[in-house]
Amino acid sequence: MKTKKTNAHPGDLFVVVLPDGRYGAIRIINQVDKSLLIAVTTYLEPRIPSVSDQQLQMILIQNRFSYKNESAISWYDGKIPKDFLYIGNIPVSEHEKMVECNKYSGSLSSSCAHPVYWEWRWLNDRENYENEIQAERLKREEENKHRIHVPKQMMTDVEFWTYISMLDLQQKDEEDAASPLVMKLAKTSVSNIKRFDETLAYKLYLLDTKEHAKQIGEFAYNEEEDYISADGFLYARCAAVAKGKFFYELALNSPCDMPKDEGFEILISIAHEAYVKRTGKEYYYGTGCSYESFENKEGWR
Template identity: 50%
Template sequence: MAKEKSKNTVSIGDVFAVSLPDGRYGAIKVANQIDNSYLIITTPYIGTEIPSIENELLGEILRQNRFFYNNDKALIWVDGKVPKEVIYIGNIPLSSNERKIRCNAFGDKWDKTVGMVVFLEWRWEYDRENFEKEIQEEERRIEEQYRKRSQKPKKMMKDETFWSIISLLNFNDENDEEEILEPAINALAKMSVKDIKEFEEALSYKLYLLDTKEHAQNIGEYSYDEETQGYFSADLFLYFRCSVIAEGKECFELTIKNPQNMPKDNSFEPLLSLASEAYTKRTGKDFEYITGCDYESFSNVEGWG
């Protein structure tokens, strides 16, 4: 099929061919439009030629099964104008089922990569071993690059003020997580936005200092074991570190010096939301702030060296 001209305006039902990395083509279809956003269906078509508008596969929705997908429909909302790289094929009116489609997946700008999932699914089906290997290598590269980034705290809340907020955590056998956090959230929310950010900075840095191999080797049955290479939960280790800080200044300082003091069966994940909850309570907005030090497990490269 000869290539048609690009299309500046978009209508529901429009079908476009997309170029895939191996030189073949896939196809996408516009299923809905809200203002400048479009709901895109990726069809199961993949071939060496641009499909004709009569191709039956253009009326179907690709099902995704790679990695964590479980027969999920390939649907996504994107913003912006139709990219110049896609090729307009024609228009197929939506079926009654297509008009009922609901989608909560949101991408970014509509670019030439939209519709590329059909190629990823093809590789999962026919070239899985190499595909998985490439993904793992890319993940390792990104992780290594991330681990090498500079970890330096920004301005932090003074220790006295920080620990006074922590001391307000209302631990009681009858309290749920919200009730435990509430007094601390209320106190922090009365402070300035600058103070809230400095609290988050101080919390992140203290969690970062606890992020060492020796501390991870002292959390009971969930401990990190370098010899056996058994399962180790990075998330659980983070939540255990949270509980150290939630216990207060004395516990934190003792545990920094003596990793054997790490809790063996106690975690407190809700501590991570304290600053964001206080910020939202004060401003009515979401908390979008990046700390100088990352508290995620394995971020402290020296501590794991």
């Protein structure tokens, strides 16, 4: 049966539309509280599969760029997105129950299924794929090479780290972890929310260096391949900030102390969430410094 499903259980199979219009499939192989261990299957076809398709029991092995025979599995937080199509359940085997994974990829979205498409491109259209990745990076660099990154009005360090200390990192769900900080910021002024955003962007910008990118764990920057996931590096920098002042300053001055295989994606959404709660309107604001990866030109020389 093909239907929408908002909750999830180990063994559940979901189909996702890939960038080229074909279908990919992911399977949940473990669940801890609100976190899901997602496996990308080898399924890649122009039609929606039936639950009996053998490819749905096969986990994709990745070899593109810096990957070396690595299983496409990762932990995600959040509810099942609306664009996930539930097709059935294949009970998790005893072997699968023993699978260990320390990779965390942030909030669950349809992009979790994209590795099967990227691997297909790597095998069947590698030159164009590599050129596209390089072109995207060069485009970002060209668009921003003349930008001067200067923060606008920021909080004092004491103010900023006091707010960051409100994150409840004992919570496994990012939204739950961020909630105390969002609620506190939402009770302050709009200008204060923007000052928080400015300070956060600047802290993330300072960590945007090649040396820091080399130290984020399994998917760190590979100099030979000249590749790293821009989003993955951003979320790792978010994790460094979320851990507080002492950890951040240690990592800033000693890149080898960057968090390994960790992320805290929701951090860059906190100002937006607080603003919406405060005003009931959408948040449109550009910080003086960009937190996006590769924006710190000096750091990537």
